[in-house]
Amino acid sequence: MIEIERTLTVNDGTGPDITVDQMWEGLIDKARNPMRYVPEITACTVTEEFDGGIVRDIINFGKPVTEVVTWYPQRLVHFVRTRGEVMGTIDNDLQVDEQGELQLTFRFRLAVRGMEPGGSEESAFAGEMAAGYLNAVRTTIRMAREKAHGAASAGTGQ
Numbered sequence: 001m002i003e004i005e006r007t008l009t010v011n012d013g014t015g016p017d018i019t020v021d022q023m024w025e026g027l028i029d030k031a032r033n034p035m036r037y038v039p040e041i042t043a044c045t046v047t048e049e050f051d052g053g054i055v056r057d058i059i060n061f062g063k064p065v066t067e068v069v070t071w072y073p074q075r076l077v078h079f080v081r082t083r084g085e086v087m088g089t090i091d092n093d094l095q096v097d098e099q100g101e102l103q104l105t106f107r108f109r110l111a112v113r114g115m116e117p118g119g120s121e122e123s124a125f126a127g128e129m130a131a132g133y134l135n136a137v138r139t140t141i142r143m144a145r146e147k148a149h150g151a152a153s154a155g156t157g158q
Contacts, residue, residue, distance in 0.1 A: 026144025
């Protein structure tokens with residue numbers, strides 16, 4: 001089982017600050033349109049919509065995956081892999097820390113079929129997956145910031 005968790009400060013001084021609502025919009029867009037955020041995902045089809053989420057088929061690292069994606073507004077996007085070689089859960093968790101800073105935590109708990117748990121192959125895969133996912137989260141924050149900033153500029157005539 002691969003278990004990784006990382007927390008990033010959303011408003012880290014690299015661009016204009018964004019709100020929880022603006023970051024939330026970015027997370028929902030990433031769930032529906034992951035190719036814009038995650039280079040390893042090359043296709044996505046939403047096969048079902050339900051109150052509070054979607055079911056989607058993606059191609060991730062060239063392999064088919066089905067995920068049930070459930071959202072808990074302005075707090076958590078929870079992915080459950082129901083089909084594929086890599087099974088488990090992924091969370092995108094929004095929170096405000098003790099200092100009032102908006103934080104985005106991603107965590108995954110995944111098992112890879114055919115790989116020995118704790119073995120060198122699984123460790124290498126975990127490192128690659130963690131690096132890719134960290135980049136995807138950074139991209140999500142950046143794109144949410146760009147969208148919010150662009151919307152703010154358009155509204156002010158700048």
